[in-house]
Amino acid sequence: MHETMVAQSVLAAISAEAKKQNAKPVAAKISCGVFNTVNSDALLFAFEAISKGTVCEGLKLDIEQKSIQARCKKCDCTFAFELHEPSCPKCRGDDFELLPDEPLMLEEIEFDDG
Amino acid sequence: MDSVRKVKVEKKILIANEEYACKNRDFLAKRKIPCLNVISSPGSGKTTILARTIRELRGKIRIGVIEGDVRTDIDAQRIRTTGAPAIQINTDGACHLSAAQVGDVLQKLPVDELDLIFIENVGNLVCPSAFDLGETAKVAVVSIPEGDDKPAKYPALFARAQALLVNKVDLLGVVDFDMDRAGADALKLNRNIRIFPISAKTGVGMSRWYDWLEALTNRRGR
Numbered sequence: 230m231h232e233t234m235v236a237q238s239v240l241a242a243i244s245a246e247a248k249k250q251n252a253k254p255v256a257a258k259i260s261c262g263v264f265n266t267v268n269s270d271a272l273l274f275a276f277e278a279i280s281k282g283t284v285c286e287g288l289k290l291d292i293e294q295k296s297i298q299a300r301c302k303k304c305d306c307t308f309a310f311e312l313h314e315p316s317c318p319k320c321r322g323d324d325f326e327l328l329p330d331e332p333l334m335l336e337e338i339e340f341d342d343g
Numbered sequence: 344m345d346s347v348r349k350v351k352v353e354k355k356i357l358i359a360n361e362e363y364a365c366k367n368r369d370f371l372a373k374r375k376i377p378c379l380n381v382i383s384s385p386g387s388g389k390t391t392i393l394a395r396t397i398r399e400l401r402g403k404i405r406i407g408v409i410e411g412d413v414r415t416d417i418d419a420q421r422i423r424t425t426g427a428p429a430i431q432i433n434t435d436g437a438c439h440l441s442a443a444q445v446g447d448v449l450q451k452l453p454v455d456e457l458d459l460i461f462i463e464n465v466g467n468l469v470c471p472s473a474f475d476l477g478e479t480a481k482v483a484v485v486s487i488p489e490g491d492d493k494p495a496k497y498p499a500l501f502a503r504a505q506a507l508l509v510n511k512v513d514l515l516g517v518v519d520f521d522m523d524r525a526g527a528d529a530l531k532l533n534r535n536i537r538i539f540p541i542s543a544k545t546g547v548g549m550s551r552w553y554d555w556l557e558a559l560t561n562r563r564g565r
Contacts (some may be wrong), residue, residue, distance in 0.1 A: 230438040230470050238356045246352055255347065259356065264499045266473045310502075315531055324534055327502060333356040343346030 235267055235333065236275035240285055242335045247284050252340035256289040262331030263297055293336075298328040360474055363442035367477025370449060371460070377559050378460040380476050382500055383484035384493075385466030388510040390418045392484065392543040393461055397425040399546075400553060404560055407452040409462045411440040418463060428452055439470040442477055458560045468493065472500040479559070480505040483529075483536075487511040491521045494528035502532040506539065506555060513542040 239259060247254045261267050269292045280286050299310040301317035302324045308317060316323050355361065371378050381389050390410075397406045408429040410418040413436060422429035430448045432440060445462060452460065462478060464471040472481065483504040485493045488511060494501040501507065507529050509522065526538050537555060541548035 230467070234437070235356070238359075242352075242354060242356055246350070250350060252348070264473060264503070265357075266469050266499060315502075323531065327533075332361070335352045335354045335356055337349055337351050337353075340348050340350060341346055342348055 232271040233275040256339040258336040260293040264330040299325040364475040364477040377479040380478035387486040468497040491525040
């Protein structure tokens with residue numbers, strides 16, 4: 230629901246890096262934990278709309294959604310926490326601790342120096 | 344394409360909110376005031392719960408409230424009728440409170456005269472759970488008319504909340520709601536969540552919630 234706000238932050242972060250590199254950014258990869266409740270389609274739509282007329286116009290944005298990790302308190306294994314069936318895949322235990330969610334990260338940018 | 348060059352950045356995108364949340368957390372920790380971020384759908388009864396809680400804990404826990412709504416200061420006015428200090432934030436359309444907004448008004452509360460601060464977030468079961476405000480804990484509220492499927496449908500909030508208030512139990516029997524199902528779904532996501540079936544209208548079940556709040560404020564050594 231707040232993807233436009235997130236898109237503005239993404240645009241600002243990529244633009245700042247582009248200025249530093251003095252080059253045109255053509256693609257960027259961001260990653261995002263599921264608890265950030267960011268919808269990829271809505272973010273792509275918002276980013277395309279607000280990047281028009283900026284250095285990021287036409288940039289290909291790649292969004293990787295990351296599942297949250299949990300640690301089973303019984304067998305100590307770490308697993309991808311499944312919101313619909315949250316239990317340890319090894320021992321089926323339901324006593325687990327959620328590990329911190331992945332923040333929204335700007336992972337890498339591709340620049341065209343040509 | 345030889346001219347294309349990859350640059351690793353690895354920077355947090357919403358770092359600004361995180362920094363403000365840390366500032367708020369430090370501010371509260373220095374004063375030993377616990378702060379609860381109350382999150383629910385619109386109309387679950389958050390303000391009614393807070394108003395009753397403030398009235399019935401008068402003399403035991405001094406409470407201040409930060410209210411978040413898209414528009415109006417109706418909720419802050421309702422809280423002030425209890426005698427408690429309340430500050431309204433209007434988000435002008437935004438779907439959640441940000442840590443910066445909370446930080447701006449935190450100092451306007453008489454913090455040295457408070458034992459507990461409630462932040463009543465914008466009514467929304469999705470976005471507010473993704474924004475840390477610097478709170479001690481999140482409290483989720485669902486109400487009987489909303490249906491018993493809310494923990495299953497909006498898991499992110501329930502996986503993170505420390506307490507779940509199931510409000511309007513006076514409507515059980517009028518509206519279909521399976522308390523066992525709602526509770527089981529919440530516990531499946533979060534084994535440690537404390538569940539309080541309550542009615543802020545009649546007062547049923549509120550005393551266990553008050554015990555939880557008293558334990559929270561006592562832990563902070565006040």
